[in-house]
Amino acid sequence: MASSCLMRLSLAAKRRSTPPPVRGAVTGLCTRPPTSTPPLVSSSAQRTAPIETGAKLSDRGAFGITHPSNSTSCVLQQALHSPRAMARGRSQPSPSTMRATSASTNSYADCMPGIRVSTIIAAPLTRVWQVVEPVERHVDWMADAESIEFIGDQRRGVGTAFLCVTKVGPIRLTDKMRITEWQVERAMGVEHVGVVTGRGVFTLRSIDGEHTEFTWEEQLKFPWWLGGPLGALIGGQLVLRGIWKRNLRRLAALCEQTAQH
Incomplete structure (x- = not known):
């Protein structure tokens, strides 16, 4: 009788210490929950993530100066001059951002008044x-x-x-x-x-x-x-x-x- 009680107490303790099973992709199978969460992307990696540079340039305006025709320049400005980036003072734009910025600033050199x-x-x-x-x-x-x-x-x-x-x-x-x-x-x-x-x-x-x-x-x-x-x-x-x-x-x-x- 005593051994039966001890066995029941042991099984109850084991159930309390074991996490509940998680239903897997296949019906009827159970898997344990992941022991660790996926790694987060660091803030520095987020800062250096490439920005889409598919900007098209519009026709030349007054005195031949070329201006962007969409909002890509605004995205670049936000990436390079956002309060967070300026507060850090050490963030570096990605190579793709540098190329896009260079292309927009060089328009003056190519199309001078x-x-x-x-x-x-x-x-x-x-x-x-x-x-x-x-x-x-x-x-x-x-x-x-x-x-x-x-x-x-x-x-x-x-x-x-x-x-x-x-x-x-x-x-x-x-x-x-x-x-x-x-x-x-x-x-x-x-x-x-x-x-x-x-x-x-x-x-x-x-x-x-x-x-x-x-x-x-x-x-x-x-x-x-x-x-x-x-x-x-x-x-x-x-x-x-x-x-x-x-x-x-x-x-x-x-x-x-x-x-x-």
Whole structure:
């Protein structure tokens, strides 16, 4: 009798200490509950999780600056500048985020604000080219160009490199340029590779044998200390455009004076 009671007490204690079975996927089978929970994703892993970068860029807007057409840029801004990320001060964006951000910020470098001025010169095409071809003579009609110094022995054609000291108001800097296009009596193109970067081109077109259309186009990128994109917009569209219009009047006067002799 005593042994029977002890056996019942032992079975009852065993039932209390054993967790209730969990019904498995197969009917009639029982499995024990998991002894540990799945590992949680760390906050650092969440911070570095890739963000979808399938943003498509819309058509170019004013002055050729490209803007995102959907909310991907907002997602990037939230990921990079959220209060939690800024409070930590040490979170790093994932490579995919960096690529997407770089693609959006580089749109300014690829599509810089353009400046275009043009004039009609009362001189034949050959006369105008004779004045424009000597790069060293550009200081004769460019008010903002103080001096030109060649780099190397080359003076004409593609590959010619030179330093042009430029002064606009209180700002004075050395503009390093390299000729990238040279079509006799048609076009002269340059690349700016110094403090100010970008590209420019002179194009000439004969109108009636006695008049020539001369067009000056530039796309410039200003450094941050000259205002960056805002400086390119204000300085280019308002300041440089006016200076270059006056430069073309000086060029026209020089060409027309040369044509009369």
